[in-house]
Amino acid sequence: MATIDDAIGVFDSGIGGLTVVKKIAEKMPNENIIYFGDTARVPYGTKSNSTVIEYSLQDAGFLVQKNVKLIVVACNTASSVALPALREKFDVPVIGMIFPGAALASKQSGTGKIGVIGTNATVNNKAYSNELLKIDSRFDIIEKACPLFVPLAEEGWVDHRATKLIAKEYLQELKDYGIDTLILGCTHYPLLTNVIKKAVGDGVKMIDSGTAAAITVEYYLINEGLRNYRETPGRYEYFVSDLPEKFKSVAERFLGKEIDSLKKVDIEYLLGLI
Amino acid sequence: MATIDDAIGVFDSGIGGLTVVKKIAEKMPNENIIYFGDTARVPYGTKSNSTVIEYSLQDAGFLVQKNVKLIVVACNTASSVALPALREKFDVPVIGMIFPGAALASKQSGTGKIGVIGTNATVNNKAYSNELLKIDSRFDIIEKACPLFVPLAEEGWVDHRATKLIAKEYLQELKDYGIDTLILGCTHYPLLTNVIKKAVGDGVKMIDSGTAAAITVEYYLINEGLRNYRETPGRYEYFVSDLPEKFKSVAERFLGKEIDSLKKVDIEYLLGLI
Numbered sequence: 167m168a169t170i171d172d173a174i175g176v177f178d179s180g181i182g183g184l185t186v187v188k189k190i191a192e193k194m195p196n197e198n199i200i201y202f203g204d205t206a207r208v209p210y211g212t213k214s215n216s217t218v219i220e221y222s223l224q225d226a227g228f229l230v231q232k233n234v235k236l237i238v239v240a241c242n243t244a245s246s247v248a249l250p251a252l253r254e255k256f257d258v259p260v261i262g263m264i265f266p267g268a269a270l271a272s273k274q275s276g277t278g279k280i281g282v283i284g285t286n287a288t289v290n291n292k293a294y295s296n297e298l299l300k301i302d303s304r305f306d307i308i309e310k311a312c313p314l315f316v317p318l319a320e321e322g323w324v325d326h327r328a329t330k331l332i333a334k335e336y337l338q339e340l341k342d343y344g345i346d347t348l349i350l351g352c353t354h355y356p357l358l359t360n361v362i363k364k365a366v367g368d369g370v371k372m373i374d375s376g377t378a379a380a381i382t383v384e385y386y387l388i389n390e391g392l393r394n395y396r397e398t399p400g401r402y403e404y405f406v407s408d409l410p411e412k413f414k415s416v417a418e419r420f421l422g423k424e425i426d427s428l429k430k431v432d433i434e435y436l437l438g439l440i
Numbered sequence: 441m442a443t444i445d446d447a448i449g450v451f452d453s454g455i456g457g458l459t460v461v462k463k464i465a466e467k468m469p470n471e472n473i474i475y476f477g478d479t480a481r482v483p484y485g486t487k488s489n490s491t492v493i494e495y496s497l498q499d500a501g502f503l504v505q506k507n508v509k510l511i512v513v514a515c516n517t518a519s520s521v522a523l524p525a526l527r528e529k530f531d532v533p534v535i536g537m538i539f540p541g542a543a544l545a546s547k548q549s550g551t552g553k554i555g556v557i558g559t560n561a562t563v564n565n566k567a568y569s570n571e572l573l574k575i576d577s578r579f580d581i582i583e584k585a586c587p588l589f590v591p592l593a594e595e596g597w598v599d600h601r602a603t604k605l606i607a608k609e610y611l612q613e614l615k616d617y618g619i620d621t622l623i624l625g626c627t628h629y630p631l632l633t634n635v636i637k638k639a640v641g642d643g644v645k646m647i648d649s650g651t652a653a654a655i656t657v658e659y660y661l662i663n664e665g666l667r668n669y670r671e672t673p674g675r676y677e678y679f680v681s682d683l684p685e686k687f688k689s690v691a692e693r694f695l696g697k698e699i700d701s702l703k704k705v706d707i708e709y710l711l712g713l714i
Binding site: 205206207208212213214217313314316317318320321323326327328331332335408409434437 | 482488594597600683
């Protein structure tokens with residue numbers, strides 16, 4: 167039986183999921199969080215569905231072993247293909263990025279013209295289109311893969327002239343289409359919000375996965391009587407499958423605070439879990 | 441005992457190694473080649489040395505099972521860290537990218553001012569500097585990581601304005617340094633030769649890994665009596681750990697001919713090999 171003191175488990179292919187952790191921590195600062203970043207096999211967005219499903223089962227299996235009360239798939243690519251397999255395999259409830267993002271976008275859009283950007287895998291799977299059309303079949307949706315945004319964000323070029331040029335090239339089509347809402351369907355993209363906003367037009371509402379997921383996570387926890395309201399701040403434990411030092415420096419810049427619990431997990435260990 | 445009809449084994453983290461296959465095939469069209477691309481775990485350039493060594497041992501183990509007469513590590517990152525481990529583990533001779541590139545650069549450079557560009561891992565390991573200084577300790581070397589070049593090449597933006605801007609940003613320092621020779625220390629970079637040439641100055645000599653490796657491979661085979669001089673064209677077999685369809689389309693564009701033998705290999709199978 168899950169208890170309120172159990173942690174929220176979060177996994178991602180690497181560091182991008184920290185934008186989701188940040189939003190969850192802001193909204194629910196008293197919740198414990200255990201994060202796993204699969205930095206030995208990052209990225210997932212360029213891999214096949216079957217490979218992403220296999221890796222996701224291993225990542226979630228690691229969190230289940232840590233007795234988390236809930237699993238957040240803080241990776242749009244994994245969310246777009248692995249949710250059914252994760253829900254079949256594990257009893258712990260699983261929240262992905264797609265439904266929360268689609269639900270929030272559906273509330274914010276006035277005209278129903280919604281843009282979606284993400285990795286090749288997320289866009290090719292039409293994950294957001296399918297979810298949005300379930301909510302309202304009249305939505306008019308345009309999706310676009312932006313594969314260079316992740317490396318640009320990781321390089322730290324969030325305001326570089328080349329980034330602006332690339333954003334313009336990727337997003338002109340969405341601007342011309344006249345969208346009023348844009349789903350940032352990759353956890354790295356919030357880092358590029360300013361450049362993206364400029365390329366697509368200032369009036370367009372931005373939906374980021376972290377904000378959307380935090381709303382859904384809190385709603386779920388309250389509903390299940392699992393929301394932790396104690397007054398001490400939550401504990402954060404981080405695990406990665408490779409390069410803990412690099413993760414630490416990026417994560418601290420990212421979250422704006424020090425990380426004191428970070429361990430490396432061997433891939434072989436993960437493989438033994440499923 | 442190896443025979444002349446045995447294939448040359450080539451592995452890479454993904455598709456980049458095909459630039460090396462192309463040069464080997466041009467120089468020795470009658471040799472059989474078996475290629476393995478680890479597309480389920482690509483890229484290697486952002487991962488730790490220990491992870492790259494582990495993956496490389498598995499990749500080479502696969503080729504050894506196929507009875508290759510020689511292994512070419514067609515990935516600069518893997519070459520920069522995994523050669524000692526590979527040579528200790530396997531009896532088959534192993535040729536990496538670093539020594540051939542350094543040797544060719546040392547012959548072409550007049551002034552001894554040599555630039556090296558590559559992934560973060562290759563540059564952080566100072567693989568080329570160490571090798572060049574062994575050849576001549578008077579060489580004056582400048583190294584620079586260019587992490588955005590691989591995603592730009594994979595996106596096919598080989599002549600895009602953003603690529604030119606990024607190349608200028610990365611390479612201005614090398615131009616100012618006055619290099620007369622530039623080692624393209626990543627198998628993807630030959631795809632960006634035109635842009636790189638423009639950014640670094642037309643007079644600078646370009647050393648690509650494929651050309652350099654093909655020279656070393658042929659030299660080795662002749663020396664060992666293993667060079668295949670039969671008149672029929674060589675057979676090519678390709679194996680990847682993920683997304684064979686994507687590999688096929690990119691590879692065919694890349695090599696300028698059809699690929700008729702391509703199979704997917706399971707990662708679990710690789711793990712069982714070492």
